[in-house]
Amino acid sequence: MVIVVGAGATGLGIAWDLVLRGIRVTVIEQGEVGSGTSGRFHGLLHSGARYAVTDPVAAEDCWHENQVLKRIAAAAIDDTGGYFVQTHESDEAYRIRWEQGMRQMGIPYRAEALGTLSRATGESLAAFRAFYVPDAVLEGFRLLQLLQQNIRLLGGDVLVHTRLAGVNTHGGTVRGVLVEGPDGQREMAADVLINAAGPWAQNVSALIGDKLSLQLSYGLMLIFAQRRIKTVVNRLREPGDGDIIVPHREVAILGTTDIAVDEPDAPQPPIDDVIKLWQLGKDMVPGIENWRVLRAFTGVRPLYAGTANTSDPRQVSRDFKVIDHKTRQGPEGAFSVVGGKWTTFRLMAEHCVDDVCRYLGAYTPCRTDRVPLRPPQPDLHQPISPEPGDQTIYCECESVKGHQLQAMDGSLDNWRTGTWFSMGPCQGTVCAHRAVTLYCQKNPGEDYASQLRHFRHEREKGMQAAALGINARQWALQKAVRFQTLGESWDEPKGVADIATRPEKDSEEEYRT
Amino acid sequence: MSWTVIGRGPAGLLAASLLNMHGEECRLVAAHEGTMALWSGVMDRGDPELLPLNAEEWQTLWTLLSRLWGSMGIETRLGPALTLSCTGSLKATFLCPTWQYCTPDPGPLWIVAFEGLPDSLQDIHLSAIEAATGHSPFWQRLPRPPGWDDSWTAVRWASFIDQTEGKFWLKTLLQDLNPRVPAGWPLLLPQVIGRIRTGEILREIGRDLRRPVFEYPLVMPSLGGMRIRDLWQAWLRNRGVPLISGSVTEYLKHRIHLDDGRSWGADHVLMATGGILGGGIKVLPNGVVEEAITHRALGQITAETGWGPVFRWGSEANGSLSACGRQRSGWDPDRDRNGGAMILATVYQALREQGLNILTVPRKGGLMSHAGF
Amino acid sequence: MRDFDFEDACVNCSACVSVCPVYARDFRFPGPKVLGPEWWRDSQDSRTEGQTSEFVDDCTFCQLCEDACPVGVPVAHLIAEHKRRQAKPARYRWRDYLLAHPHWIARFPQITRVPRKWTKVLGLSTRTPWPSPNRPAKVTHDLLVREKSMRVGVYGDCYTEAFDGPVLDAVIALLEAWGYESIVMPGAGSCCGAAAYAAGNAELGRRIASATAERLRRANGDTVDLMLTLNATCDSTLREEWPRFWHLSASCEVVPFTEFALEYAPLEFWHLLQRLSSDKPDLPYYVHTTCRSRVSRGTGWMEQIGQRARWTVKPLMLACCGAAGSYAFKAEHEELAREMGQLALDEGRVMTDSGTCALHLQGMTGLKASHPAYWLYKAYREAQEHVKVV
Numbered sequence A: 001m002v003i004v005v006g007a008g009a010t011g012l013g014i015a016w017d018l019v020l021r022g023i024r025v026t027v028i029e030q031g032e033v034g035s036g037t038s039g040r041f042h043g044l045l046h047s048g049a050r051y052a053v054t055d056p057v058a059a060e061d062c063w064h065e066n067q068v069l070k071r072i073a074a075a076a077i078d079d080t081g082g083y084f085v086q087t088h089e090s091d092e093a094y095r096i097r098w099e100q101g102m103r104q105m106g107i108p109y110r111a112e113a114l115g116t117l118s119r120a121t122g123e124s125l126a127a128f129r130a131f132y133v134p135d136a137v138l139e140g141f142r143l144l145q146l147l148q149q150n151i152r153l154l155g156g157d158v159l160v161h162t163r164l165a166g167v168n169t170h171g172g173t174v175r176g177v178l179v180e181g182p183d184g185q186r187e188m189a190a191d192v193l194i195n196a197a198g199p200w201a202q203n204v205s206a207l208i209g210d211k212l213s214l215q216l217s218y219g220l221m222l223i224f225a226q227r228r229i230k231t232v233v234n235r236l237r238e239p240g241d242g243d244i245i246v247p248h249r250e251v252a253i254l255g256t257t258d259i260a261v262d263e264p265d266a267p268q269p270p271i272d273d274v275i276k277l278w279q280l281g282k283d284m285v286p287g288i289e290n291w292r293v294l295r296a297f298t299g300v301r302p303l304y305a306g307t308a309n310t311s312d313p314r315q316v317s318r319d320f321k322v323i324d325h326k327t328r329q330g331p332e333g334a335f336s337v338v339g340g341k342w343t344t345f346r347l348m349a350e351h352c353v354d355d356v357c358r359y360l361g362a363y364t365p366c367r368t369d370r371v372p373l374r375p376p377q378p379d380l381h382q383p384i385s386p387e388p389g390d391q392t393i394y395c396e397c398e399s400v401k402g403h404q405l406q407a408m409d410g411s412l413d414n415w416r417t418g419t420w421f422s423m424g425p426c427q428g429t430v431c432a433h434r435a436v437t438l439y440c441q442k443n444p445g446e447d448y449a450s451q452l453r454h455f456r457h458e459r460e461k462g463m464q465a466a467a468l469g470i471n472a473r474q475w476a477l478q479k480a481v482r483f484q485t486l487g488e489s490w491d492e493p494k495g496v497a498d499i500a501t502r503p504e505k506d507s508e509e510e511y512r513t
Numbered sequence B: 001m002s003w004t005v006i007g008r009g010p011a012g013l014l015a016a017s018l019l020n021m022h023g024e025e026c027r028l029v030a031a032h033e034g035t036m037a038l039w040s041g042v043m044d045r046g047d048p049e050l051l052p053l054n055a056e057e058w059q060t061l062w063t064l065l066s067r068l069w070g071s072m073g074i075e076t077r078l079g080p081a082l083t084l085s086c087t088g089s090l091k092a093t094f095l096c097p098t099w100q101y102c103t104p105d106p107g108p109l110w111i112v113a114f115e116g117l118p119d120s121l122q123d124i125h126l127s128a129i130e131a132a133t134g135h136s137p138f139w140q141r142l143p144r145p146p147g148w149d150d151s152w153t154a155v156r157w158a159s160f161i162d163q164t165e166g167k168f169w170l171k172t173l174l175q176d177l178n179p180r181v182p183a184g185w186p187l188l189l190p191q192v193i194g195r196i197r198t199g200e201i202l203r204e205i206g207r208d209l210r211r212p213v214f215e216y217p218l219v220m221p222s223l224g225g226m227r228i229r230d231l232w233q234a235w236l237r238n239r240g241v242p243l244i245s246g247s248v249t250e251y252l253k254h255r256i257h258l259d260d261g262r263s264w265g266a267d268h269v270l271m272a273t274g275g276i277l278g279g280g281i282k283v284l285p286n287g288v289v290e291e292a293i294t295h296r297a298l299g300q301i302t303a304e305t306g307w308g309p310v311f312r313w314g315s316e317a318n319g320s321l322s323a324c325g326r327q328r329s330g331w332d333p334d335r336d337r338n339g340g341a342m343i344l345a346t347v348y349q350a351l352r353e354q355g356l357n358i359l360t361v362p363r364k365g366g367l368m369s370h371a372g373f
Numbered sequence C: 001m002r003d004f005d006f007e008d009a010c011v012n013c014s015a016c017v018s019v020c021p022v023y024a025r026d027f028r029f030p031g032p033k034v035l036g037p038e039w040w041r042d043s044q045d046s047r048t049e050g051q052t053s054e055f056v057d058d059c060t061f062c063q064l065c066e067d068a069c070p071v072g073v074p075v076a077h078l079i080a081e082h083k084r085r086q087a088k089p090a091r092y093r094w095r096d097y098l099l100a101h102p103h104w105i106a107r108f109p110q111i112t113r114v115p116r117k118w119t120k121v122l123g124l125s126t127r128t129p130w131p132s133p134n135r136p137a138k139v140t141h142d143l144l145v146r147e148k149s150m151r152v153g154v155y156g157d158c159y160t161e162a163f164d165g166p167v168l169d170a171v172i173a174l175l176e177a178w179g180y181e182s183i184v185m186p187g188a189g190s191c192c193g194a195a196a197y198a199a200g201n202a203e204l205g206r207r208i209a210s211a212t213a214e215r216l217r218r219a220n221g222d223t224v225d226l227m228l229t230l231n232a233t234c235d236s237t238l239r240e241e242w243p244r245f246w247h248l249s250a251s252c253e254v255v256p257f258t259e260f261a262l263e264y265a266p267l268e269f270w271h272l273l274q275r276l277s278s279d280k281p282d283l284p285y286y287v288h289t290t291c292r293s294r295v296s297r298g299t300g301w302m303e304q305i306g307q308r309a310r311w312t313v314k315p316l317m318l319a320c321c322g323a324a325g326s327y328a329f330k331a332e333h334e335e336l337a338r339e340m341g342q343l344a345l346d347e348g349r350v351m352t353d354s355g356t357c358a359l360h361l362q363g364m365t366g367l368k369a370s371h372p373a374y375w376l377y378k379a380y381r382e383a384q385e386h387v388k389v390v
C-alpha cells in the first residue's frame, strides 16, 4: 500500500499513475482536494515560452507536458493559445534571446501582426511586437476532479480532511502512518509514503525524520469579473510581476507577484499590493483600469532551491525534484516530490512513480501520457437534458440550479468548487444563504448560522482586498443584504471586516454593546 | 427659492416630498433608481440612544413619514416592533408597512414557503424563529404552480399572484392546510403577494382563513420596496414634481450640471446620492475615496485604514449643499441597523441646514394640515 | 474599440428586473438581467459563446432597465447586441426588414392601407391600429411676436411627417407665433435608425443613421443651432445612440419640443391659454411620458406645460404603453402590447410625446391622443377665437 500525502496536482497525479500501474494507493488530504496551491494558481498551461530564456529545463518540460495534457485532459483545458507582447523597445535584447531559446527548445511560435492583435485577444494591448505561442488555460479544479474520479474508478482512495500526524519508520523503513481524520486518530499500514504536500512538504518531511528546506514564496492574483480577454497574454521580458493575464471560464486573472514567505498557508492579500498589481497590468493592457475587478487571492509556491542559495524567489528554478529520503539519511520507502508547476504534474508523477516501482521491485511502464482522463457520469458541468430535479436557480451569476447543488457531497467548499456557485460577479450576495440552506438540509447536524458565517468570511477575504471601483459597490450591496436584509450577525472575527480601524470618536465598542 | 434634490432613493424621495409639501419649488434629478427595490421598506430604527434627536422630535418625524406614506395608500404600523427576515432572524423596526409581519411581541406562527422561490423561509431556519419567539412554528412548503419555470423571480411570482389564477392557486392550497393550524396563529407568506393588489389579496385570504395574514421579506428584487417606490414616484408626479433623469457631474456657483450638458440654477441642493452603493461616493482603482459631485477626496484606503471606517465616510453641509441619506457621514446602517432612522434624521438635518425646519413650521389645525394632508 | 462602458459592472441587484414592463406581464420573458449582462458575460466564455435566447426579441427596447441600473450597466444596449446575434426566423424576415425602415413606409404611407388579411401573412398585427396617411398642410398664422429672433430646426421624423401631419403643422405654427423661424430637417424620408437598432439590426441602424446625419449636415449648413424633436425615441436616439454607438453627430443641439416650449414660449402665449382655461374649464389631459423620454430626460415636462396653461393634468403611471416603435405592429407582440396599454380612463384627452404611442393609446382608451404641440396649438386657436368673441 502506498500512502500519498496531499491531494493537489502532484499528489493526485501520483495516485493516478500508481493505480494505472496496478499499485494500491490512498491519498490523504488535510483539507479539501485542491485546497493547497493547486486550487490557488494562475491557470496557465505553460507552453514553456515563459522560461525559454531563464529556465530551459522547466521550459522543455512544460512544452512536452503542454502537448500531453492537451491530449489526455482535453475536458479540463481551454485551448485559447497565447501571446507574448513586447511593450517597450528596451526589451529588445531579451526578445532576441527569447526567440533563440524558443527555436532551440522547438517550441512553435510566430509573429502576430499588430493590426490583428486586438481582434485576436479581444482587447487593445500596448504592444510593440507580439508573438503567438501554444499557451492554454488549465482549469485546475476541473482537472483535479477528473483525476479524483478516475482514481476512484480504478480502486484508489482519496481521504479528505485527513491529516498526516506521524510516520512509523521503525527499523529505518516506512511501515505505517498516523492520521487525524474526522473520526479522530488512527494508524494505517504503508509500504511507501510519498510526500506531495506542496508548500507543506517541509513539515511533512520533518515527520518523516528528514527535513527538507523549501524556498516558499507567494504570488498575488487579481480576478476580473468578465473574460474581457480571449487568450493568454504574457509580457515579453524577464519574468516579473503582473505580466500574465489568463482568461478563465467567465473571468480573467492578472498575476502575479513573487514574495518570499515562511509559512505555507496562503496569506490574506494586502490591498496595497492589489493596487500596485492592478497598476502594473496597465503596462500591458491600458484599458485594464476600467475592468471590473472581482477578488484577489494568493497562492504559495513550493519551490525547492536544493543547495543553491538565493534570496530572490524568481531566481529559483521552476524545475522539480524527486527525493528518495533513503539517499539522505532518511528512512527507506519515503519519497518527496517538490518544486515544479501544475503544467508538469504528470511528469513529476511519472518520475516519482518510476522510483517507487523500482523500490518496490516491480517495474511497470508509465501509461499516464496515453490514457485519457474521461469525465464520469453525471457531469455536473454539462446539464443533461431533459433536466431532472430541482430547476430553481440558486446562483444567478453562474446559473447553478438546485439539482446541481443537491448532487454534491462533502463540505460546502466542495459544493462551491464543484458547481462554481458564488464565484460570479456578486460573489454570493444572493446565493450564499440559499446554498447554505440546502447544505444544512442535506447535512442535518450542521448549524446554519455558523456555516453561513464561515462561508462569508472565506469569500470576503478575497473580496475586500479588491473592493475598488465598481467592486466597492458590490461589497456595499453585499453588506446591506447580509446585515440589513438577512440579519446576519455583525460581530465578525477580528481581521475580516476591519483589518484595522482608524482611531475615531465612534469606536466599534460603543455600538457593539 | 429653488431646490434641487439629487437622488431617487428613499432619502431623495423623502426630501422632495417634504419640500413639495411645504410649497417649495423643487426638482428631483437622479442618474438611476435608488435602493428602494432592493429591500422591503421596513424602516429600521436601531438603538435610539445613538440618534441625534430627542424622543418628541423622533415621534413627530416618524409620524410624518407614516402619514406621508398613508397619503400614498401605504398603510403602516408605527412604534417599536420586531420583524422577521427570510432566514428567521428578528430585527427591530419603528415603521413598517402593514403587509409585512411586525409585532412588539412575536408569538406562534404559521409559515409558508414556496418551492421554486429559493429565498422563502426554509425548515432549516425554524430553530432560529423558535429561539426568538419561544414557539415552534407550523411550517409548510407549497409545490410549484403550473407554468412555473426557472425565470421566475419574486417579481414574476408577484405578477402571478396579482392575477386571478395565481390568487386562486394560493387560496386553494392554503384552505386545505388551514384546519391543521391552531386558530389565531398568524399566517406568514413570502413577500410576493402581488405587486399592485397586495392589501386586497392579503385581506381576502385573511377573511377566508379567519386569521391575520402577513408577508415576510425576501432578498432583492424586493416587492415591498418596489410598491413603495412606484407609489412614491407617482405621488410626486401627481403633485407636479419633475423627476429628471440624468447624472449630475457638478454643482458650481449655484448651478447643477449634468453629464449630457443640461444645467440649471438651484439655490439649495440636497445630495441624496447614496454613498458608495448609491454612487455618490466613488472608490477609485487606486484606493482614493472621492465624493462624486463635489470631487472632494474623502480619504484613501490602505492596509492601515482597513474598511471599517470607509463606509462611514461622507459629507454634511457645505454652503448651499447638504448631504442626506447614506451620503451623510457618520452613519453605518449595516452595522447599526438604523437605515430608516438615518433617512429621517439626515433629511431633517439637511433641510434644516438649508433653512427649512420641518418640525417648527406653523401648525394650522394639526401637525401637517399646512402640508396638504 | 469597445462600444460599452460598465458592461461588466452588474452587481446582481435586480433593479432592472423590477422595472421591466415586459417581464411583469410575459411569463416566459427571462428579463433584462438574464438577457443583458448575464448573457453578455456568458457570450465571452468559449463554452457558452454563441448561445442566444429565443425570447430576446420580445424586449421592447424601452430602456427602463438601463435607467434603473444603479451601476450604469448598458442593459438595454447589451440586449440589442443580443438581438443582433440571434438568428431571426425566416418567416419574419421581410416584415422585419420593412419595419426597420419606417421612413420607407413614410414615403409611401398608403402601404398601411393594405387589407388586414395580407398583414397577417406578413406577420403583422391585425389588431394594433395602423396609422393613416396624414401629411402636413402648409399653414400660417397671426404672430404673437413680430420679430423673428432665432432660426430653429424641427426634426421631421418619418412618422410625424407621414402620419401625424397636424402635429408638424402645429409645431410650425406655434414656432411662428412665438417668433421663431423654423426649418424642417432633414427632409422627408429620413430615419434616425432607432427602429432597426431596436430590432437587433445595429449595422443597418448605423447605415440608416449615417445617411440621415449626412442629410442633416447638409440641411443645416451651419444656420441652425437647435433642432427640436417631436418624438421621444428619435430624440433620445439622436442624442444618445448616435454619439455613443455610431459616432455620429446631429450637427446641432437636439432638444425635445416640450422643453423648448417651456423655456422659450413667450409669456403672452401662456397668458392667453390661461385666460381660456379659467373662462372655459375643459376636459382633463392624461399625460403619458413615453418610456424613452422618461429614460433620457425624465418626467414632468408635459405636466408643467399643462400647469402653465392651467389645464387639469393627470399623469398616467404606465411604464411603457406597449407601442414601443414598431413593437406593437408585430403579430407576436400584439397581445402583450395590448395588455401593457390597458387603461380605463374617464373622458379627457391623452397627451404623449410620441406618435406611435399616441396611436396605440388612442386605440386602447378611445380618447383622442396626441403630442403636446397639437394640444397647445388647438388651445391657442381656441383662445384666439375666445378672446375675439369676448
Ligand SMILES: Cc1cc2nc3c(=O)[nH]c(=O)nc-3n(C[C@H](O)[C@H](O)[C@H](O)COP(=O)(O)OP(=O)(O)OC[C@H]3O[C@@H](n4cnc5c(N)ncnc54)[C@H](O)[C@@H]3O)c2cc1C
Binding pocket: A005, A006, A007, A008, A009, A010, A011, A028, A029, A030, A031, A032, A033, A034, A035, A036, A037, A038, A039, A040, A041, A042, A043, A044, A045, A046, A162, A163, A164, A165, A196, A197, A198, A199, A200, A201, A204, A217, A218, A219, A220, A221, A255, A256, A298, A299, A300, A301, A302, A339, A340, A341, A342, A343, A344
Ligand atoms: C501564484 C502562483 C501561480 C501559479 N501559476 C501557475 C500556472 O499558471 N501554471 C502552472 O503550471 N503552475 C503554476 N503555479 C505552480 C503550481 O500551482 C504548483 O506548482 C502546483 O499547484 C503544486 O501542486 P502540489 O500538489 O505540489 O501542491 P498543493 O496543491 O499545495 O498540494 C499539497 C496538498 O497537501 C496537503 N497537505 C499538506 N500537509 C498535509 C498533511 N500533513 N496531511 C495531509 N495533507 C497535507 C495540502 O492541504 C495541499 O492540498 C503557480 C503557483 C503559484 C503560487
Ligand SMILES: Cc1cc2nc3c(=O)[nH]c(=O)nc-3n(C[C@H](O)[C@H](O)[C@H](O)COP(=O)(O)OP(=O)(O)OC[C@H]3O[C@@H](n4cnc5c(N)ncnc54)[C@H](O)[C@@H]3O)c2cc1C
Binding pocket: A477, A480, A481, A484, A485, B006, B007, B008, B009, B010, B011, B012, B029, B030, B031, B032, B033, B034, B035, B036, B038, B039, B040, B041, B042, B043, B044, B045, B220, B246, B247, B248, B249, B272, B273, B274, B275, B277, B278, B279, B280, B292, B293, B324, B325, B326, B327, B333, B334, B338, B339, B340, B341, B342, B343, C070
Ligand atoms: C439590500 C439593502 C437592504 C436594506 N434593508 C433595509 C432595511 O431593512 N431597513 C431599513 O431601514 N433600511 C434598509 N436599507 C436602506 C439603507 O440602509 C439606506 O438607508 C438606503 O439604501 C440609502 O438610501 P439613499 O436614499 O441614501 O441612497 P440610494 O437609495 O442609494 O439612492 C442614491 C440615489 O442617488 C443617485 N445618484 C448618485 N449619484 C448621482 C449623480 N452623480 N447624479 C445623479 N444622481 C445620482 C442614484 O442614481 C440614486 O437614485 C437597505 C438597503 C439595501 C441596499
Ligand code: SF4
Binding pocket: C019, C020, C021, C022, C023, C031, C032, C058, C059, C060, C061, C062, C063, C064, C065, C066, C075, C076, C079
Ligand atoms: S429595454 Fe425595456 S423591455 Fe427590454 S428588457 Fe429593458 S426594460 Fe425590459
Ligand code: SF4
Binding pocket: C009, C010, C011, C012, C013, C014, C015, C016, C017, C032, C033, C037, C068, C069, C070, C071, C072, C073, C075
Ligand atoms: S440593475 Fe444593473 S446591476 Fe442590477 S441586476 Fe440589473 S444590470 Fe445588474
